[in-house]
């Protein structure tokens with residue numbers, strides 16, 4: 107299920123998932139408590155001026171405009187000023203407490219999500235879209251930040267205003283308080299309308315926005331391909347269709363909202379008209395409230411009636427936060443398929459032997475990718491793997507690195523099953539160069555130091571030298587300090603590969619895994635790298651996957667993988683003698699080389 111689709115699942119009651127996020131808020135309980143208490147005080151000071159205005163009105167009506175004691179009026183003025191001062195102080199302190207708490211929670215959530223991501227297995231990332239995962243780590247975390255800073259204060263504001271206003275009015279005049287309850291049924295109708303008609307449209311629009319973002323992200327990455335294939339018009343059409351879906355949903359939402367707004371004002375208008383007429387009628391009677399109390403009542407009503415209707419919006423915000431909390435907690439509870447058992451022992455010594463015993467694997471049930479693969483690799487040996495595209499070479503490497511556990515058979519390290527060992531204790535000894543040769547945004551030196559953060563520059567240079575990279579790195583504008591990666595300087599595919607190779611070399615690994623590590627460099631540079639690696643490989647184990655047979659011809663053993671099974675195995679010479687698949691590939695490739703040479 108896509109992470110975003112889970113928004114449809116509305117089966118749980120509101121707040122269930124927000125509650126699950128509570129452990130992230132718990133460390134800041136004191137800050138929240140203080141923030142909410144300060145907010146309650148701010149609300150109190152917010153309501154006080156209306157009470158004072160009522161008192162002023164009563165003072166005037168009692169003594170007449172001319173007879174009012176100016177000293178009393180000054181005191182009233184000072185009291186109002188005092189309430190505003192109180193409001194200013196308490197409001198700003200409360201905002202600071204709650205905003206800073208929300209930022210701290212956002213930071214903790216982001217780290218927890220990223221930390222969890224790093225623990226998840228390769229299969230998880232292959233099944234999910236990067237855009238979806240980013241949406242959880244960024245949009246959903248932002249939604250919750252907004253929930254903790256704004257929504258909680260709005261809820262407190264609403265509850266305190268409600269309780270404060272009713273409490274005070276009941277104390278002042280219970281009839282006026284009861285009168286203020288009159289708009290409640292109208293408010294319920296308006297909120298229901300919002301929840302059933304407007305909100306689903308908002309949800310649809312939000313989902314459409316997620317989809318259009320995914321399309322845009324994908325197209326921006328592939329814009330060069332689009333231009334090369336002059337597919338601009340079709341792609342514009344595709345984006346337009348997706349954008350139209352969003353526009354339709356957003357316009358329907360706007361239409362429903364447009365019906366909601368007059369409904370609110372109409373209901374609020376009716377409610378006010380009723381309150382004023384009945385309230386004034388009551389005030390005019392002998393036993394009715396004083397004019398001052400009626401004034402306070404009107405001011406309170408203004409404060410209360412409209413926010414009641416905005417309650418619908420608040421529920422919408424809470425539901426959004428709930429959906430975000432749901433996605434975050436579902437993500438955090440995803441268990442990696444490859445993980446250490448609690449008592450998994452670490453590898454006590456450097457790996458000196460690796461073996462595949464009858465290893466079988468399938469990504470999808472019933473579609474085997476590897477079948478009964480057997481081999482043994484000992485210290486000092488180099489194993490080459492070749493085979494047609496899609497034969498399962500990279501899959502074999504992924505099992506060797508334990509990105510996946512085999513479906514059958516076992517991968518053994520130093521005579522122990524890899525799946526029972528603590529994963530990091532094994533991976534610490536591995537230098538891996540993947541097909542993609544991924545570079546991170548940062549300097550060249552930082553990229554080479556990825557697995558060996560404490561290595562000094564001399565060691566970095568030495569590793570780059572072995573990987574045949576030092577020459578071109580020196581020629582970069584800032585040498586080893588040049589920024590590369592997505593936002594940095596652009597470098598060629600072959601240069602990328604050499605930097606990733608240097609990264610693996612610097613780690614000084616017991617096992618080197620090279621998956622098409624030099625496929626993008628020219629044959630002359632490759633020969634130079636191979637010569638450098640020759641010495642480096644001594645005393646280590648090396649697995650090299652390659653299409654170009656010259657890369658692996660000097661291996662101690664070569665496995666020829668065809669449709670997931672080892673079709674042939676031996677040294678370069680013995681395989682040539684056998685005259686099978688390998689010999690055929692060699693003839694084609696060496697023929698190609700001759701042709702190119704001529």
Ligand SMILES: Nc1ncnc2c1ncn2[C@@H]1O[C@H](COP(=O)(O)OP(=O)(O)OP(=O)(O)O)[C@@H](O)[C@H]1O
Nearest residue numbers: 232469470475493494495496497498499500501502
């Ligand atoms: N994550 C995946 N889910 C499903 N099938 C996959 C996945 N990764 C690879 N496959 C399939 O497994 C088979 C073996 O793929 P693999 O990448 O191991 O081949 P390869 O020999 O390394 O190919 P190449 O030489 O093109 O890199 C292919 O048929 C591929 O489509």
